[in-house]
Amino acid sequence: MADRDGSIEIIQREMTAFARRARATAARMHPELSLVSYTLLSHLEYQGGCRATDLAAHYTLDKSTISRQVGALEKAGLVERRLDPTDHRVHVLHLTDRGIEVLAQVTDARRVAFQERLAEWNGPDLEKFAECLLRYNDAASRGGMDIE
Template sequence: MTDGDDDGPREASLDTIQRELTAFARRARAAAARLHPELPLVSYTLLAHIDDQQGCRATDLAAHYLLDKSTVSRQIGGLERLGLVERRPDPDDHRVQVLHPTEAGSRVLAATQASRHAAYQERLKDWPADDLARFASYLLRYNAAGPGGA
């Protein structure tokens, strides 16, 4: 048996993974639009990252998500117009601006995260704990591989 003998089932699995992750991403975008219509998924993701990091620079966001700086700038501008993000001088280098969620941004995040958590609980309520743990570990493993073709 050679390495190539397993290509058929492996390719079929990879095709299924690609198709299902695409469907998952589409559902995630649609759900995000329902949870906070003024806050697109990209903006929500950036706001959540800023909150998780307890502040970060726009260039750090661009690097982390492999986005063009102009894209991040537009998204941050939208978050600022909504009153969800503010810029503060970096205490170590006053030439640098650090992004932080405002109180309103923190409230939006908390409400959205609670809604998303409830939606996941509902969707996965019939999954055994072992399946949930395995799925979680697979997602961690997939995302730990870093940027890729998806």
């Protein structure tokens, strides 16, 4: 049991350091795009647009937090609200052309940074790491505690 507890302690400590580095790296990647903004834009791109309430549910954030973040993204010209064609009472968030461009720039820069950091890892190690991250995030999406 001590080995398991020790491993969990290391994981907790290292994931905290990873999160801090991710925030700092995001700030260097693009001056107007925080890590939170990047993740919201990425989700909007992946989903082809979605409602603000869907973003709040997906990231388990308060609606007011999402509202502030979306407001800042709108003000920056990165997202826009469009009426849902099937329900005109609902607005769906979409990336603007500028939002698509900025997201692509940051995604490319992030990809290069990950490739550099993982350059010395072999294929099986990368596959195992990817598998572990998928399992961890799947457990969190099924009701596990979100930790930042």
